[in-house]
Amino acid sequence: MSDYSMPVSIFDPSKRPELVLVGAGIGDPELLTLKGLKALQEADAVLYDALVDEALLQHAPADAIRLFVGKRRGKKSHTQEEINALIVDCAHAFGKVVRLKGGDPFVFGRGMEELHYAREHGLEVDYIPGVSSAIAGPGLAGIAVTLRGASRGFWVMTATTDTGELNPEIFEVARTNATAVILMGLAKLPEIAEAYARSGKSELPVAIVQNASTPRQRTLTGRVSDIAEKALLSGIGSPAVIIVGEVVDHRLRKQRTSLQETNPEGQFT
Amino acid sequence: MSDYSMPVSIFDPSKRPELVLVGAGIGDPELLTLKGLKALQEADAVLYDALVDEALLQHAPADAIRLFVGKRRGKKSHTQEEINALIVDCAHAFGKVVRLKGGDPFVFGRGMEELHYAREHGLEVDYIPGVSSAIAGPGLAGIAVTLRGASRGFWVMTATTDTGELNPEIFEVARTNATAVILMGLAKLPEIAEAYARSGKSELPVAIVQNASTPRQRTLTGRVSDIAEKALLSGIGSPAVIIVGEVVDHRLRKQRTSLQETNPEGQFT
Numbered sequence: 095m096s097d098y099s100m101p102v103s104i105f106d107p108s109k110r111p112e113l114v115l116v117g118a119g120i121g122d123p124e125l126l127t128l129k130g131l132k133a134l135q136e137a138d139a140v141l142y143d144a145l146v147d148e149a150l151l152q153h154a155p156a157d158a159i160r161l162f163v164g165k166r167r168g169k170k171s172h173t174q175e176e177i178n179a180l181i182v183d184c185a186h187a188f189g190k191v192v193r194l195k196g197g198d199p200f201v202f203g204r205g206m207e208e209l210h211y212a213r214e215h216g217l218e219v220d221y222i223p224g225v226s227s228a229i230a231g232p233g234l235a236g237i238a239v240t241l242r243g244a245s246r247g248f249w250v251m252t253a254t255t256d257t258g259e260l261n262p263e264i265f266e267v268a269r270t271n272a273t274a275v276i277l278m279g280l281a282k283l284p285e286i287a288e289a290y291a292r293s294g295k296s297e298l299p300v301a302i303v304q305n306a307s308t309p310r311q312r313t314l315t316g317r318v319s320d321i322a323e324k325a326l327l328s329g330i331g332s333p334a335v336i337i338v339g340e341v342v343d344h345r346l347r348k349q350r351t352s353l354q355e356t357n358p359e360g361q362f363t
Numbered sequence: 364m365s366d367y368s369m370p371v372s373i374f375d376p377s378k379r380p381e382l383v384l385v386g387a388g389i390g391d392p393e394l395l396t397l398k399g400l401k402a403l404q405e406a407d408a409v410l411y412d413a414l415v416d417e418a419l420l421q422h423a424p425a426d427a428i429r430l431f432v433g434k435r436r437g438k439k440s441h442t443q444e445e446i447n448a449l450i451v452d453c454a455h456a457f458g459k460v461v462r463l464k465g466g467d468p469f470v471f472g473r474g475m476e477e478l479h480y481a482r483e484h485g486l487e488v489d490y491i492p493g494v495s496s497a498i499a500g501p502g503l504a505g506i507a508v509t510l511r512g513a514s515r516g517f518w519v520m521t522a523t524t525d526t527g528e529l530n531p532e533i534f535e536v537a538r539t540n541a542t543a544v545i546l547m548g549l550a551k552l553p554e555i556a557e558a559y560a561r562s563g564k565s566e567l568p569v570a571i572v573q574n575a576s577t578p579r580q581r582t583l584t585g586r587v588s589d590i591a592e593k594a595l596l597s598g599i600g601s602p603a604v605i606i607v608g609e610v611v612d613h614r615l616r617k618q619r620t621s622l623q624e625t626n627p628e629g630q631f632t
Contacts, residue, residue, distance in 0.1 A: 117494075119396065127494060128400065129393035198498050206507035209615050219615070223499035225386075225396060229467050230492030238475035239519075247520030247532050249541060256511065263516050263541060270535050272518060346478050346488070 109138065109189025113181055113212040115205045117198040117224015121307035123147040125225045133222055138188035141180060145196030145333060159188060174204060178211040185217045198226040202252055202277060228275050231306040231335035235313040236346035244340040245273045253279030253286060253336075260285045268293040273339035280334050283322045290318040290338060299342035304334040315342060378407065378458025382450055382481040384474045386467040386493015390576035392416040394494045402491055407457035410449060414465030414602060428457060443473060447480040454486045467495040471521055471546060497544050500575040500604035504582040505615035513609040514542045522548030522555060522605075529554045537562040542608035549603050552591045559587040559607060568611035573603040584611060 114133045119125030126134075134140065134153040142151065144164030151160055163172045163180065172180065185191045199205030199221065209219045228250040232239050239248040249272040251263050260282055267274045268289045279286060280302070290298055296319040304312045316324045318338070383402045388394030395403075403409065403422040411420065413433030420429055432441045432449065441449065454460045468474030468490065478488045497519040501508050508517040518541040520532050529551055536543045537558045548555060549571070559567055565588040573581045585593045587607070 119492075122398065124398035124401070125396050125492065127388065127394050127396055129391065131397065132393070198494075198502065200502045200507035200509065201498060202509050204511065206510055206613065206615065210613075213615065221502055221505075223388075223394065223494045223502050225467075225492045225494060226498055229470060229495055229497075233467065233469045233490055233492050236490075238469035240469065240471050241475055242473065242525065246524065246530055247518060249516060249518040250508075251516030251541075255515065261515055263539065266539050266541075270532065272520075272532060272535075344475065344479075346475065346482065 110218060111182075111185035111216060112190045112218045112220070113185055113193060113209065114190065114220045114222060115193045115195065115199045115209060116222045117226070118142075118146045118150055118194045118196055119225035119307075120145075120197055120227045120230055121147065121305060121311075123149040125230070125307060126150060126153075127222065127224065129222050130224065133190075133192050133220075134194070136190055137192040138190045139184040140192045140194055141177065141184070142194040143196055146194050150194065154192070159184065174207065178208060181208060181212055182215040182217060185212070191217075195224070196227070198224040201226050201228055201250070227306060227333075227335055228277060231303045232275065232301070232337045232341075234306045234311065235301060235303040237301055237303075237337055237341055238344070239273050239275060239337070239341065241341050241344055244344055246271070248273040248275050248339075250275045250277065252277050253282035260289075264289045265292075267338075268295065271339075273337065273341050276336040276338070278332070279336045280325065280330070280332055283325055283336065286336065286338070287318050287322050298338060299340065301337045301342045301345065302330055302334050303337070304330050304332070306335065315345070379487060380451075380454035380485060381459045381487045381489070382454055382462060382478065383459065383489045383491060384462045384464065384468045384478060385491045386495070387411075387415045387419055387463045387465055388494035388576075389414075389466055389496045389499050390416065390574060390580075392418040394499070394576060395419060395422075396491065396493065398491050399493065402459075402461050402489075403463070405459055406461040407459045408453040409461045409463055410446065410453070411463040412465055415463050419463065423461070428453065443476065447477060450477060450481055451484040451486060454481070460486075464493070465496070467493040470495050470497055470519065496575060496602075496604055497546065500572045501544065501570070501606045501610075503575045503580065504570060504572040506570055506572075506606055506610055507613070508542050508544060508606070508610065510610045510613055513613055515540070517542040517544050517608075519544045519546065521546050522551035529558075533558045534561075536607075537564065540608075542606065542610050545605040545607070547601070548605045549594065549599070549601055552594055552605065555605065555607070556587050556591045567607060568609065570606045570611045570614065571599055571603050572606070573599050573601070575604065584614070 116130045137154045139159035141161045195203045249267045298318045300321040302314045385399045406423045408428035410430045464472045518536045567587045569590040571583045
């Protein structure tokens with residue numbers, strides 16, 4: 095089912111085939127949980143994605159298999175079907191497979207699909223949650239997704255449907271008072287702003303947080319009316335989280351390392 | 364400003380007054396991040412809430428101050444104003460204050476209010492995100508908040524407003540296809556179900572996850588039409604996360620410790 099080569103000589107029938115889906119947290123490798131660390135330390139094989147810091151792989155035993163299965167330069171190294179098959183084959187060949195995913199595996203990560211497939215193919219399965227960019231991305235830019243007086247809740251979504259169209263829920267969230275947290279949305283920013291403008295919310299504040307928690311973290315703020323142009327001029331890019339809502343106006347500016355502004359010229363405000 | 368006694372004799376003017384807001388994760392103390400662990404290990408004082416496992420306090424130095432500032436038996440030990448003042452006083456007296464909150468501090472945690480107050484009173488501030496019950500609560504019960512074909516996003520909210528009324532966003536989410544993740548909502552379960560029924564969604568699946576990630580984790584599932592009665596009969600209680608949406612039907616049943624069913628009689632399904 096998949097076209098990789100497997101060092102079958104190390105096959106060990108005493109090992110129980112097992113998949114542990116682990117949330118790696120975002121960017122900063124210290125945002126891994128203690129439980130995730132333990133799982134990595136016991137791994138026989140680690141399959142990891144593009145948004146996972148490779149420093150995390152050092153926690154796995156020296157003889158554990160390490161396989162990159164993410165996207166590079168926008169191109170997938172493996173299809174989802176290939177990843178599913180790899181997980182099952184690795185578990186049968188080596189034992190404990192840690193599937194390391196950026197953020198939390200159940201937030202747009204296709205983690206549940208991998209667990210179901212693994213279970214159907216005889217693996218024991220487990221899940222260790224992670225710090226999600228949906229909450230920590232805004233947070234590390236000084237923006238709380240909920241705030242008394244400003245937000246009673248937050249709605250997390252991607253900007254596109256599976257077929258690349260604008261997610262129709264963008265129009266719905268624009269009609270509510272929920273904080274919108276939009277992942278993988280930069281390419282659709284003009285359409286997102288247009289949806290909010292149609293709901294009469296041109297002055298609502300917007301923030302874009304790129305590379306949250308890493309030394310390359312940048313934050314750009316604006317209004318629905320000007321954020322698309324500002325984003326274009328600033329050159330801000332992916333991976334990024336877009337936050338739309340009053341909570342952006344209550345942003346806490348940073349002094350410390352993990353909360354630092356990284357653009358001293360003030361282009362990002 | 365606050366009515367606690369402070370051992371001022373250990374005042375150390377060389378210490379920089381500092382607040383680090385740390386997300387403790389949910390329940391299981393191993394869901395703390397490596398970064399949160401480091402902050403605890405360097406703490407001069409730890410102020411912690413009710414949903415924080417006291418095992419986490421062992422990570423702090425033996426001579427660090429430990430102060431419980433949460434709710435016990437539904438009663439607050441301190442008002443928010445008292446907690447704010449305690450943070451500032453402790454930081455000036457001892458140095459590095461770690462404010463340990465269940466889940467992530469920016470999800471209904473009033474964490475941002477504490478950071479703003481601390482900053483205004485001369486403290487350096489930092490934030491270390493945590494695993495949130497909004498995502499990990501469903502996840503540890505085998506429910507992914509997003510799933511291809513079933514959910515394009517999830518909307519996290521509390522069930523009540525500051526004044527104890529039903530959050531009007533409950534009616535809004537009931538009209539959308541978003542997965543609803545409702546925190547602190549058990550007492551309002553009949554009203555939540557009624558809101559969904561009014562939107563013609565009586566057959567939509569619902570799950571309630573109590574004490575997620577702890578040995579006392581229990582999961583109850585049903586439909587909008589019967590969940591309130593089932594919850595009453597089962598005796599399920601707080602703390603709990605309510606999930607409403609198609610994703611509940613794609614739930615992965617558990618085999619392993621962290622994903623285990625804890626009611627072998629099958630009352631919880």
